[in-house]
Amino acid sequence: MRLHLYLRRLLPLLALLLGLLRPARATHIVGGELDLQYQNGSVYRLTLNLYFDAINGSTGAIDIDATAGIFEKGTNRRIQDVTLNAAGNSFVPYTNPVCAIGTLSTRKLVYSALLTLPEGTYNSPNGYYVAVERCCRNGVINNIVNPGNAGQTYYLEFPAVVRNGQAFRNSTPRIFPPLSDYACVGELFYFDFGGQDADGDSLVYDMVTPLNGHASTNQPRPAQASSAPYSEVSWTSGLSRTNQMPGTPTLGIDSRSGRLTVRPSTLGLYVFGVRCSEYRRGTKIGETRRDFQLLVVACQANQTPQMVVRAPGTGTQPYRPGRDTLHLRPGQDRCLRLRFTDPDPTSQLRVELRAVNFPQAMVPAPTLTQGTVHAPGMPDTLTSTVCFPECFNSHGRVFLLDVIVADNGCSLPRRDTVRVAFTAEGPPNQPPSVALVSPPTQFPITARVGDLIELDVEGVDIDLDAVSLELNGRGFTPASVGAQLVAVSAVPGRTVARLRWRVDCRAITRGLHEFEVVAAASPCLDRQTSPVALIPIQVQYANTPPVLTSNFISTPIPPDTIVIKRRLGDTFTATLSGNDADRDNLTMTATPSGFSLAAAGMSFSANGTAGSASGSFQWVPSCEAAKLEPMTVTFSLTDNTCVPAPRQQVARFEVERPEAPEFIPANIITPNNDQRNDYFALPTLPPDFCEQRFASVIIFSRWGNKVYQSPDRNFRWDGRGVAEGVYYYLVEYTDGRRFKGTVTVMP
Template identity: 70%
Template sequence: MLWLLAAPARATHIVGGELDMQYQNGDNYRLTLTLYFDAINGSSGALDNDATAGIFERGTNRHIRNLTLPLTQNAFVPYTSVACTIGSLSTRKLTYSSFLNLPAGEFNSPNGYYVAVERCCRNGVISNIVAPGDAAQTYYLEFPAVVRNGQPLRNSTPRIFPPLSDYACVGELFYFDFGGQDADGDSLVYDMITPLNGHANTVDPRPTQPLSAPYSTVTWLGGLSQTNQMPGSPTLSVGRQSGRLTVRPTRQGLFVFGVRCSEYRRGVKIGETRRDFQLLVIACPRNQAPAMVVRPPGPGRTAYQPGRDTLHLLAGQNRCLSLSFTDPDPTSQLQLELRAVNFPQAMVPTPTIRQGTVRGPGVPDTITSTVCFPECFNSRGRVFLLDIIVADNGCSLPKRDTVRVAFTAQAPPNQPPTLALLSPPTRFPLSARVGDVVQLDLEGLDVDLDAVSLELTGRGFTPASVGAQLAVVSTAPGRTVARLTWRVDCRAVARGLHEFEVVAAANPCQERQTSTVLVIPVQVDYRNAAPVLTSSFPPAAADPAAPPVVVRLPLGGVYDATLAGRDADLDNLTLTAAGANFDLAAMGMSMRSTNGAGSAAGTFRWQATCDAVYRGPLDVTFTLVDATCAPVPQQRVVRFEVQPPVVPDFLPPNVFTPNADSLNDYFELTNLPPDFCASRFASVKIFSRWGNEVYRSTNRSFRWNGKGVSEGVYYYLVEYTDERKFRGTVTVLPR
């Protein structure tokens, strides 16, 4: 439930808290303030609806912007043990949060940035600083630029500090895990730090405009300092790498303290966050520690002596430890824990009893549990260390007794499996050709009757890549039969010798054992004779670099040729023809083939057309291909050209006598160049000496009789469709 109450001018309530910033996506982050509120000594009027965060550039302290963080959660912090709850300690966790946009064009300073939220006031009953009721807190966080060397730098601050809700007892060791996690995998380093006071005060407990650093710190009472923040022996400290708080308080009271978590990436500090918190120390009822006794396997054995004894757990013998634990205090609830010290925790077996109550009505004074190590548990000659811990339910924290057991453990002896061929060949390597099926049965045996599997690999290749497989035929305890099957195909030709490797494997006690590798060599024999291509085309030149043979036809002519292919290996043959960048049919060509095993035949026909003239020389490639793993195609290239017609000499007449004497009565051009595809007779025109057209015809067999014109010289123009022109004169003599 959110508390929406106006803050008074002054209210003592702050237990501590911290800032947190998590990357979301793009340029977006979420900024969160966690404020811990003293629900016993604090004023409820100090429950703010929101908080104002100021963002500044480090080094220059330049103010960039403010961000309002609305209250999103209000909840109590639970005790580690509910049974230890006391009326003088109750803490609320107030969460203020909002999205924050950090564009690269604005947040690119190599100095980095910091966020601060200021609020007054702390608890007036704090025991280790001067004037605690007048002291404020500055929540502080540093973060890097969002770009570095032109590349985005995404960073989330470490999420640290589980909330501390427990109290400590005078004279008793107190510990609490303040360690955290970093979403980016950055290294975290912890140290004690004096809490920040800042600019807020009793007159202005909640500044509307956040101010920049520097921020003043709280003032320690005499004899206390940053390294000695509360009376204790030892004093309060935090593990540099673990973040674990430890203190044995020597005086009652409420003590504020500060912890800093610095964030490093590749050895360079990129940010930090701080938390202030307070620890209540009270005088607690005396709690005596529980006691643990460990007895080795076997009847009548004396208690294990830590630091002196080493247990040896042998195969086939009793491997169970007897655990007896008790507590002098009445009605004590005990918890048993087994913690591996120098071997994986997952190997630790589960005890028969893990918890119970002693010294109460109807319950025993001592609990006995048993932990048995399975036969397969094996320390492999090493001495393993196991902490056997019993903890009570004392307040504020449980007391413990730990017995560290040193032991070795042996697994049962076990023989590796063996592997053999059933009906082995008389000699190796095996010989195979493409199309053959290689099939061999293999047997894996294990004298310990362990389950056996057979595994197939290849030297320098994978069996699956050539189509080989190993399939189980039958299984029984300690025996497996599998069949190697390989239908040899073209994938095997390039390598030739294939060496298959097979092993039998067993996994007793989860420890892999294998047989000696069995090598099965198979030599793939492959030979291929090139097919032979013959044809009725003119013989090709002996020099392969010579131009192809040329077949010439007049326009409209027809050329037929036959082709034949033979293959000594009786491979399937395919005979084809292909034009060099042209379609055969479009050039008047056709190819019909009959293909088959060991032979092929084809008939080629060409009818010379104008399309072939326009295209120019036509190169056709005739190919004979054998269908085999490594084919050797045979080719023949033939060039086809259309032979242009013979052009006679053009000797036009230059005079005629239109006098109807049947002698030279007409002007005609009988020896004009012949029509050839795109070059065809278009027209003839005759003009007078003054340029007047006197005759026109589109018939190449024209006859001009000179009718209607006077004697004299005339000019003629003959035009062809390809724009060729012939000019001349003709004289009309008197009739």
């Protein structure tokens, strides 16, 4: 339907011409772009997308890898070269596969590699650029000089990976998929070249002259890319960056959307360049370029389809765009009637509804979305109906709806659009109301910790819509204090729920709790709420500290630490009691500091109830207890309430040692049996205590000879058998203590 006989004759000739050129030049480049995406840490992925002429390009020109050079902007200093390995080979699809022609087919060759950009290297405020150079472009390109010897420099700019001492992460924008379509001479051609940015940066598009660079037929694939500047392709006479191909209008791109448009006036193959610059907070941080080609052919004449929209209730009167505003009211006809046709034979038409200033999800589906006209057995005109449901409501705004009919013309469909302005009213409805079923006689309601508050709340809707009740708090969330609404009953137009709150310690800080209950209904999914029902509850809290008493020394127990001493084997017992005026549950404990009660010969038992507690303590001193000294035990009485006021008594327990007489050793003996100083003894030595016991006594002569030894603390040395003179004694205890002295033996 769309291709003229002229096109059928021209395309084989064009294919023959391209085929004759291919062996000599091996031209194959359609275009392409670079892409740099952040991965993690300092790792990025660099990708080259090279678009390859699948009809005229030699398969021998498909490289297994590509070499990218990274340079510092401003200085053009080479930082590193990166080998990009082949990672993909696929065809670029047509927008409408039915429009495919045998002389136009494009492959997308992908080359990619991971690389590391360390902060210590890539920190120049000038930023950096990446380049890949390759030759050659299609030899039959019509808008540049000597195209078969023209190469392409794939070019990308990116910022430093650190800024102001902080990591600066950025991924370059990705331009939307390239086109495999062709343009028809004299017809408007459009295509979306817009992109997306992973970082949410602002994107701006403009037309640029493609870069030629240093590659040529003599050196189609340089070993490494050279640094900038790169030469540009040379436009043929009358063409330039702003006029890259003959057309009215010439080829251009929307700076914000990236939409390409052109109405070409001359047959041929045209190369063009697009730049996508990215901005963050108003500052340019990078750019990527794409070169591509557009083939302009002669197409069979295609007429624009026609759309007529008839308003509800107007019979045959068509809607007049720009003049009429429709008003859709409840209980009345709310349907638009569409009639669309196409003068061309066997034309396939498709209807699309596109919301302009309201959510697309609100647009109802038409009864017929596509069909064929002017074919055997097919009608000349198709009809469809768009009915807005009763619940559709524009809330007083004027909504705009584009009703579009498009044919299946090649290379792109023709469209007719009718923009419908309308308002829509939903069915009348009253908001719900809310009230307490049995309101208390006095507000605020007073409560104490432990009280259970239960109040029934009723939501009513006179339109019999389903009602829900919602509980909120002023300055707090009900769940944070344990309050909730519990469903009681629900029928159309009426719902009852119960505010249930067991007051606990979470409520004492705020004191006054103002609960808000709202009734909500959603007729036609349009949420309506009632005024707030306020339920104020004042939580009262006070605590009297408990009283702890015992028979340690006195009552009440003094605040200071008391000291309790007992001899080995003497049993110490004590009783403790606690009382609480608020009748809070009481807990009594005995906590040793750094030892266990059992190891020290201690035991404690206690019980507590509401308002009272009692405890019993016992200690049997032992040598094991003496090893654990100092022994401190904290006796505590704690009231189980929101803000406890515990009471304590600290006791230090000590094992009482035997009294030691003053150590006065004898220093002379006269072993002459006169019953006076006849022997040497040490009766005033410190007494034995647990592991601190007398071990031995040794007596030496002045020359160090041992003359006497005994393990008995009650020893008696009579000096017999030794010469008159001075002797030395050494007394040792099991705990390492020593006592030394002299004793003189006289006749």
